[in-house]
Amino acid sequence: MNDLQERLRDAIAASVDGAEPSFDLMTAVRRRHRQRLRLRRLAAAGGAAVMVVTATTALLAARHAQPGHQVPGTATTKPGTPDLPAPIFPGGGRLLVANAGVLKWLYPDGRTIRIPGRFDGARVSAGQLLAWKYTPSGAAYYTMNLNGSRQRLVLAAGHDKKLTVIGALLSPDGSTLAYIRQDLVSAAIVTDTLWVRNLATGQRTDLGPISDSGLAWKNNATILAIAPDTKSLLLISAATGRRTTYLTVTDPVLVHAYQRARPSAGPPAYIGSDGITGTGGASSRIAVWLAASRNKGPFQPAEVVVAGSTPLVTYAPQTPQALSLTWGPDGLVLLRTGAGDNPGSWNTYAATLQNPRPSRPLRYGMEGATFNPAGNVIALQDSGLVTFAPTPRPACERTAKCVSFQPAANLLQHETVQAWIP
Amino acid sequence: MAGSQDPQLPGSKVDDAFEEFVHGRSTQLFRLALVLTGWDKAAAEDVLQIALERAYRRRRQLFRDGSAEPYVRRIVVNAAIDWRRMRRRRAEQSLDAAMGMAATDRTGQVADRDVLVRALAALAPKQRAVLVMRYWEDAPDAEIAAALDCSAATVRSQASRALARLRELSGHPAAPRPELSTRGENHE
Numbered sequence: 001m002n003d004l005q006e007r008l009r010d011a012i013a014a015s016v017d018g019a020e021p022s023f024d025l026m027t028a029v030r031r032r033h034r035q036r037l038r039l040r041r042l043a044a045a046g047g048a049a050v051m052v053v054t055a056t057t058a059l060l061a062a063r064h065a066q067p068g069h070q071v072p073g074t075a076t077t078k079p080g081t082p083d084l085p086a087p088i089f090p091g092g093g094r095l096l097v098a099n100a101g102v103l104k105w106l107y108p109d110g111r112t113i114r115i116p117g118r119f120d121g122a123r124v125s126a127g128q129l130l131a132w133k134y135t136p137s138g139a140a141y142y143t144m145n146l147n148g149s150r151q152r153l154v155l156a157a158g159h160d161k162k163l164t165v166i167g168a169l170l171s172p173d174g175s176t177l178a179y180i181r182q183d184l185v186s187a188a189i190v191t192d193t194l195w196v197r198n199l200a201t202g203q204r205t206d207l208g209p210i211s212d213s214g215l216a217w218k219n220n221a222t223i224l225a226i227a228p229d230t231k232s233l234l235l236i237s238a239a240t241g242r243r244t245t246y247l248t249v250t251d252p253v254l255v256h257a258y259q260r261a262r263p264s265a266g267p268p269a270y271i272g273s274d275g276i277t278g279t280g281g282a283s284s285r286i287a288v289w290l291a292a293s294r295n296k297g298p299f300q301p302a303e304v305v306v307a308g309s310t311p312l313v314t315y316a317p318q319t320p321q322a323l324s325l326t327w328g329p330d331g332l333v334l335l336r337t338g339a340g341d342n343p344g345s346w347n348t349y350a351a352t353l354q355n356p357r358p359s360r361p362l363r364y365g366m367e368g369a370t371f372n373p374a375g376n377v378i379a380l381q382d383s384g385l386v387t388f389a390p391t392p393r394p395a396c397e398r399t400a401k402c403v404s405f406q407p408a409a410n411l412l413q414h415e416t417v418q419a420w421i422p
Numbered sequence: 423m424a425g426s427q428d429p430q431l432p433g434s435k436v437d438d439a440f441e442e443f444v445h446g447r448s449t450q451l452f453r454l455a456l457v458l459t460g461w462d463k464a465a466a467e468d469v470l471q472i473a474l475e476r477a478y479r480r481r482r483q484l485f486r487d488g489s490a491e492p493y494v495r496r497i498v499v500n501a502a503i504d505w506r507r508m509r510r511r512r513a514e515q516s517l518d519a520a521m522g523m524a525a526t527d528r529t530g531q532v533a534d535r536d537v538l539v540r541a542l543a544a545l546a547p548k549q550r551a552v553l554v555m556r557y558w559e560d561a562p563d564a565e566i567a568a569a570l571d572c573s574a575a576t577v578r579s580q581a582s583r584a585l586a587r588l589r590e591l592s593g594h595p596a597a598p599r600p601e602l603s604t605r606g607e608n609h610e
Contacts, residue, residue: 004585004588004589005557005585007535007538008538008542008553008557008558008588009557009558010535011535011536011538011539011542012457012539012542012554012557012558013558014535014539015457015461015535015539016453016456016457019449019452019453019456019463020449020452021448021449021452021467021470022463022467023467025444025448025470025471025474026441026444026445028471029444029471029474029475029478030478032471032472032475033475033478033479120571134568134571135568138564138568163564164564164567164573164574166573166574166575167573182564182573182574182575184562184563184564184574190563190574190575190578192575212573212575213575339583
């Protein structure tokens with residue numbers, strides 16, 4: 001622990017020295033609990049009437065639900081505590097959102113389909129949901145159909161607090177789960193290791209150390225990962241663990257692309273990846289993240305999209321610190337820039353693979369940004385608030401139709417968008 | 423906390439165990455809430471009540487599997503962060519007002535502490551929670567990650583950014599160590 005950290009500890013301890021609650025906590029807790037029970041009884045009495053209306057609405061909604069998207073025997077609302085109708089959102093498709101342990105699909109007409117069970121988040125992976133729930137000893141992962149049926153625990157939480165799993169992702173054919181396992185060796189040392197689990201046999205395989213910055217499946221047999229020293233991208237065989245270096249931070253074509261985009265930054269010092277789009281064949285594209293050495297000033301990150309090992313386009317929007325890329329449909333990408341967790345510092349840009357110049361910035365997007373399936377509407381996520389905005393020109397011209405509307409600020413106020421699909 | 427680890431705890435003893443937990447841990451939990459809410463005593467009391475009432479509802483399960491403290495701490499941390507975010511959206515509170523209680527309590531103490539505490543109060547809620555849990559409570563990153571619903575990697579990057587911001591705000595010189603990752607924000 002360095003000097004600042006010790007001073008911080010002393011300062012916090014001194015600032016709360018002698019502080020005590022000003023009332024008897026047990027009395028207050030019991031009073032609050034009784035009030036809550038009273039409110040529940042009142043809600044239950046009123047809820048009986050609401051349930052009749054809700055059940056009728058749910059039946060009507062179910063008739064219009066898409067095939068294979070209903071949950072047999074599962075209500076769209078909790079008995080006695082009916083969900084409020086979802087707000088009408090622009091962009092069509094269906095939104096998967098998470099809120100306080102509840103996952104649900106929202107439809108543009110206000111219908112909701114709740115995923116049974118409690119989950120803290122999910123992603124659509126290999127045509128199914130890969131959902132996770134946090135436990136005191138880490139995250140547990142489940143696969144399930146998009147409607148929440150056929151839930152299956154594929155990765156249990158660790159038995160103590162010294163093990164965390166992050167970045168779990170199903171292979172394109174859904175047969176294998178890859179994940180990064182973080183082991184807490186001491187308060188200051190964490191090791192990051194790539195693991196795979198064969199979902200048919202349950203066998204787990206340690207594929208060796210990688211960086212904690214994420215992973216992507218290149219195809220059903222190969223994983224793209226980042227070397228622990230963040231100097232190279234690796235292709236790792238899921239069956240054998242054999243590693244080949246795919247791109248390095250000193251690769252001349254990457255250095256050239258980076259220095260053209262960031263002429264004052266010097267050569268890149270770190271490399272990462274924001275994943276792959278396409279099927280893993282000749283049409284696939286890989287987003288390569290590059291940044292300058294911190295010793296020489298700001299990171300100055302840039303994203304180079306490569307096909308094979310050929311750079312196609314380099315994005316280098318102005319940013320105080322961080323840059324990340326999210327793939328969209330039809331050659332569209334979203335770029336998010338910002339610093340720390342100050343929402344005001346974050347901007348989101350839409351761009352295309354044909355043009356390195358992004359659109360005008362949309363404010364916010366600190367915690368994520370997602371295209372709708374058509375690519376002409378963007379959902380921006382900030383601390384439980386979701387804002388919908390039209391995709392700006394010229395990026396939207398790649399879509400079937402540019403749309404125009406005033407950004408719908410904070411349309412969802414407690415949800416976190418997990419996926420937006422047709 | 424006696425009794426909380428006992429898997430055979432009879433139902434009639436659960437209330438006693440809960441009360442013992444509250445008496446034994448409420449001061450530390452209150453102080454945690456106090457720091458996380460920016461030294462707002464009323465807010466800290468409210469946050470602690472919310473957390474304890476939720477724990478009270480689930481007391482049988484929590485005392486059966488010995489997870490009462492992590493559960494309550496997680497609620498305290500998240501309720502305090504939510505409270506700070508809501509407050510930030512409504513209006514920025516002046517730092518002097520935020521620090522009113524602490525400043526009164528610390529009359530005559532060294533200016534360095536005052537500067538650090540004020541800088542801490544100016545950090546974003548999540549960053550503050552990471553620093554407080556990591557350096558004051560000595561909580562491991564995995565435990566902080568569980569409390570904040572994020573990965574240990576995100577905890578480390580948030581801690582790194584928060585310390586850098588704290589240095590800026592408090593005028594402490596930067597420590598000579600590399601910070602590798604600004605990434606990792608896509609982790610669950």
